[in-house]
Every structure is written in structure tokens, then in C-alpha cells.
């Protein structure tokens with residue numbers, strides 16, 4: 001499988017401290033401050049580092065399962081959610097455009113391979129990169145148009161890849177316990193018709209999975225009626241975007 005996505009994902013073999021320092025280093029690089037990746041000290045300056053230089057940024061994971069990307073209303077709204085979260089200055093963002101990942105549904109062969117690795121507790125394999133990335137995200141934004149009562153199959157395939165017991169959850173004597181770091185997941189969707197959030201099996205599924213993964217809060221941001229001729233779609237999308245700062249508590 002080709003899941004080595006970028007340098008961020010290649011950090012999985014590092015310790016938490018090394019990862020934190022990498023994030024801090026990149027953050028300071030982008031703001032043109034040279035900070036030692038190991039100790040967090042500013043090169044060439046005899047001063048105590050500002051507290052923000054020591055604070056690791058939180059991780060925002062943007063999972064985009066939209067297709068027809070140029071025109072996707074779902075993507076427009078989800079982009080705005082991500083932009084609003086980024087404006088808080090609290091996050092480093094990693095974006096996955098699922099249609100570009102070449103993810104495949106599991107087959108007898110690939111599932112057997114995954115089970116073998118899992119039973120050996122060999123979670124360093126590249127096959128688990130996406131699961132680690134998901135488990136380590138502080139906030140997650142999912143963009144998914146409403147398709148056939150649910151979400152696109154691409155997203156289902158992604159979810160099968162990240163749902164790895166031992167990474168996103170574990171089994172105890174009292175049943176499964178989620179072990180994702182994330183506290184909040186935003187699910188953004190637009191629907192051609194008038195199905196409610198309750199009738200949207202995609203959203204209901206995501207909500208249930210959040211419980212399994214240990215993500216406490218899940219929120220659906222939806223716009224309906226995009227394929228109904230009388231709907232002013234542009235206005236409906238603009239209204240949804242305007243409501244985002246309040247919805248994310250800014």
C-alpha cells in the first residue's frame with residue numbers, strides 16, 4: 001500500500017517529545033524564528049523562549065471526501081470551518097483529499113496482512129499511518145456530500161483503514177474503550193433533498209463511530225435542498241459559512 005503521505009506521517013516512529021519538537025520547529029520556521037528542534041531554545045539569542053515557543057500546536061485533521069471538487073458545496077463549507085479553526089492560531093493542519101489517496105477496500109489478502117500485523121502488535125507498519133494520524137488529531141473536520149442516504153464509499157474505505165483496534169480504541173474487560181486524542185469532530189454535508197440529520201445514515205454512522213473512537217463531541221453542519229430548483233443554493237451556503245464562527249465557539 002502506498003500510504004506514506006508526507007513527512008508528518010513519517011514521524012510515527014518518533015517519540016512524543018521528538019514529534020512535539022518537530023512541530024514546534026516547523027511552526028517557528030514558518031514564522032522565521034530559528035528554534036533548536038531538540039531543546040526549544042532560540043539560536044543566537046540570549047533570552048528565555050517565549051512560552052508559545054514551548055507549546056506544541058494542536059493538530060487539525062481535515063478529511064475531505066468530496067468529489068467534483070471545483071463545484072462541491074460541501075467542500076466550500078468545510079473549507080470555511082477549517083479556515084475559521086486555523087484563524088485561532090492553535091492548530092497545524094493536515095488535509096487528506098481522499099480521492100487522491102488511492103485507498104482500496106480490504107481484500108482477503110490485505111485484511112489477512114493487517115490482522116497479522118495487529119496480532120503481532122506491529123503498529124509501526126505504513127499500513128497504520130492513517131490510523132495513527134487520526135488518533136493523534138485534536139480536532140477533526142470531515143467533508144462528505146450526502147450520497148444515497150449516506151456518505152461516499154471513499155469515506156467508508158478510509159474509515160475501514162483507520163479503524164484499527166490497538167490504535168483508535170482497545171478492548172478491556174468492560175468492553176471497547178476509545179483512545180483517540182480528539183475531543184471534537186465536525187461533520188460537514190450538503191444534501192440534494194430534504195433529509196434531516198436524523199435521517200442521514202452517514203452522519204448517524206459517524207456519530208456512532210466517534211463514540212467507539214473516544215471522541216466526545218461530534219457536530220453536524222448541514223445544508224439541505226441543494227438540488228431543489230427553488231433553493232437559493234449560493235445563499236444557503238453563504239448562510240452556513242456565516243454561522244461557523246458561532247458554531248465553533250469563536
Ligand SMILES: Cc1cc2nc3c(=O)[nH]c(=O)nc-3n(C[C@H](O)[C@H](O)[C@H](O)COP(=O)(O)O)c2cc1C
Pocket residue numbers: 066067068071072073074075145146147148149150190191192193194195226227
Ligand atoms: C452519487 C450521488 C448520490 C446522491 N444521493 C442523494 C440522496 O440519496 N439524497 C439526496 O437528497 N441527494 C443525493 N444526491 C445529491 C447530493 O446530496 C447533493 O447534490 C449535494 O449537495 C452534493 O454535494 P457537493 O456539492 O458537495 O458535491 C446525490 C448526489 C450524487 C452525486
